[in-house]
Amino acid sequence: MYKILVDSCGELSEEMRAGGHFVNIPLILRVDNEEIVDDESFDQKTFLAKVASSSNEPKSACPSPDAYMKWMEGESDHIYIVTLSSKLSGSYASASLGKELYEEEYGDAKKIHVFDSRSASIGESLIGLKIEELEEEGLPFEEVVSQTQDYIEKQHTFFVLETLETLRKSGRLSGLAATIIKALNIKPVMGSTEEGSIQKLGQERGMTRALMKMVRCLMEVTPDPQNRVLAIAHCNCPERAQMVKAQVEKLAHFKKILILDTAGVSSMYANDGGIIMAG
Template sequence: MSYKIIVDSCGEFTERLKKDEHFVSVPLQLQVDDHIIVDDDTFNQAEFLRLVAESPNCPKSSCPSPEKYMQEYTNEAENIYAVTLSSQLSGSYNSAVLGKNLYHEEKGDKNIHVFDSRSASIGETLIALKTEECEKSGMKFSEIIKVVEEYIEGLNTYFVLESLETLRKNGRLSNLKAFVAGALNIKPVMGATKEGTICQLGQARGINKALDKMINLIVEQVKDSENKILAISHCNCRERALMVKDELLKKCKFKDVILCDTAGVSSLYANDGGIIVVV
């Protein structure tokens, strides 16, 4: 069976996935003041972070339209899968579903399924890879949906950021109590609930202690690590990401490790120095 895996641009593509015709990235749009930036392969992270640092205003993002998703569904592949960032954090999931409905209304039946990652960033990458693995194993479309939805249920997302201001100003922390760090340099360890909202898992004074706390939480909570992929994305802090990877590998054995720099949307919310881990 031929297939396409469509991932919104909050999900990072490895170099292999960028070259694989089975994978398509659908760009979100970013805005910093009057600058409109398309989150595709033209995205320049350094320039984007410079614009954000110089602006007094909060950067924003907008999701792909239903028509854009429908356009990507229109191809020769027999099975189509879309992976979006959490429906609790963005309208991308709803756009992908509306695009699916538009396709069925205008073009007829086709195997299309939209996965709500209930995560973001490198979590979407893992879901795309799991879908690819199922397709290559020869599973039926309905079986793949079941297996991947169960896989999503078992994923855990963790992150430590230098600042939560962008998330807060864009309303992504609406379910949390007000978090005051201020001069104390308190850094929260954050995660995603099973529903895909953001939650606080802990906190520590300073970024390094917060990363240590995140690492220890992952080690405590991970199950069957030998059969899981450790996925790490970072915003302009490769050495920090490598440290997190090395410390986790000292304490757990994983099937594989993926390490990526954040794409546009993830760079917007992670900010300079942010680390995201999904396993």
């Protein structure tokens, strides 16, 4: 038996939840003095309204080692943990510590591995699906880990933001720059680096042109789309996600394309109207 623990920056589809192998480990979101648990109770619409009305930067706190240890208990003898990029969050360090503490207390009868996704959002989701695929093929634990790590190294994540307000509130973008960018309708196209940090890939005037550039960036680094699953996450903009899917399908045939709504942490960073893509 096996479990796949994914911190709540990774979206889980209804199918993934129903299968019994996936568990979301919630982060905590903070808007002003209010704490919001990023679990099944998360209300995206209410959260986005709180973020929009606050002059302060929304923040998140990673799960504790105990939160991960709780799900290492039970009958599953293979435990896989997928976390936000270690360059973006303390979730990986917390999960790694949870693994160490669990093994100190209970020994190494169970096989446990913590993956640094070097990604976020649906990038984590796809890694979890890869683990499930390999486990269902009956591969040994060590081979699942090896092939999943290879998958992570070949994965790419991209995103385009509708608004840069969160960056402005965090001090990463000056008020003057934010005003100019908004006035010119400039949309930056962002992507993950090999180490799991974030880089700017370019920018376009207008959301549609920026999304098309994001699709082109994806195709440039995906030589074998027919053998890969593509995932698109949207923050409160399903029509925009469908448009991106249609543009991708004009250029390539992927094995499967998933569309998911962003959960709490991803909604905080993508903000209203943001699109994330991983493959």
